[in-house]
Amino acid sequence: MNDTHRRRFLQSTAALGLFGASGALFAAGAKIKPGDKAVLIVVDVQNCFIDGGTLPVKGGADVVPVINQLAASFQNIVVTQDWHTQGHASFASAHAGQKPFSSIKLNYGNQVLWPDHCVQGTDDAALHKDLKLPTAQLIIRKGFHADVDSYSAFEEADRKTSTGLAGYLKARGIKTVFVTGLATDFCVAWTALDARKAGFDAYVIEDATRAIDLNGSLAAAWKQMSAKGVKRIQSADIQGA
Numbered sequence: 001m002n003d004t005h006r007r008r009f010l011q012s013t014a015a016l017g018l019f020g021a022s023g024a025l026f027a028a029g030a031k032i033k034p035g036d037k038a039v040l041i042v043v044d045v046q047n048c049f050i051d052g053g054t055l056p057v058k059g060g061a062d063v064v065p066v067i068n069q070l071a072a073s074f075q076n077i078v079v080t081q082d083w084h085t086q087g088h089a090s091f092a093s094a095h096a097g098q099k100p101f102s103s104i105k106l107n108y109g110n111q112v113l114w115p116d117h118c119v120q121g122t123d124d125a126a127l128h129k130d131l132k133l134p135t136a137q138l139i140i141r142k143g144f145h146a147d148v149d150s151y152s153a154f155e156e157a158d159r160k161t162s163t164g165l166a167g168y169l170k171a172r173g174i175k176t177v178f179v180t181g182l183a184t185d186f187c188v189a190w191t192a193l194d195a196r197k198a199g200f201d202a203y204v205i206e207d208a209t210r211a212i213d214l215n216g217s218l219a220a221a222w223k224q225m226s227a228k229g230v231k232r233i234q235s236a237d238i239q240g241a
């Protein structure tokens, strides 16, 4: 290809939207090749969210082999852990007369109340033993302020307190995030939405997630994500996975 041809090719592919800001090539029917500006975010694949844990997500363990395989396609991987204090404000047990899966108003807004889960340092809060991510570069813990929940890996539920993740990713030149893990309709969705808010391209790899689906929360989460430009893909859309 000479220069003119190359320029024409680049112009036409840009017009077709084949290249994202990540420089990842993605045409209809073609696979996405995550480059050095993409990161795989593995959200909360912890014992608490898997059968035998304190807040099990249906089919939660099924994401583990999918994520292990996806990992080989990514140069950058960040892992998150839900990491609550004992008696955390998101626990129903911390509020007299409240039951898990009800909602209350806290000073920062509505809060779903959960069973006690993912308490710092417990086996329940550990990453699932079959998750194999030796190349992961950062583990970010969230929800560790006693009075504030944090579904998102970027920003706590008060919508003011940053976890520092956006700064870390930007400092490393990351442009695109691919979100996986648990649960689709809470920590995965909030993380993907906040990634968009922070200016990243965002994908959710659906078959690498499982949902809690509380009162229609899963459909609502997909609707919100779609409205904000979060792209919904499958692991088979990623090259090599």
Ligand code: VGL
Pocket (backbone or CB within 6 Å): 044, 049, 082, 114, 151, 182, 183, 184, 185, 186, 187, 188
């Ligand atoms: C989560 C509910 C409470 C999640 C965390 O990881 O999706 N859900 N804490």
Ligand code: ZN
Pocket (backbone or CB within 6 Å): 082, 084, 090, 114, 117, 118, 143
């Ligand atoms: Zn939690």
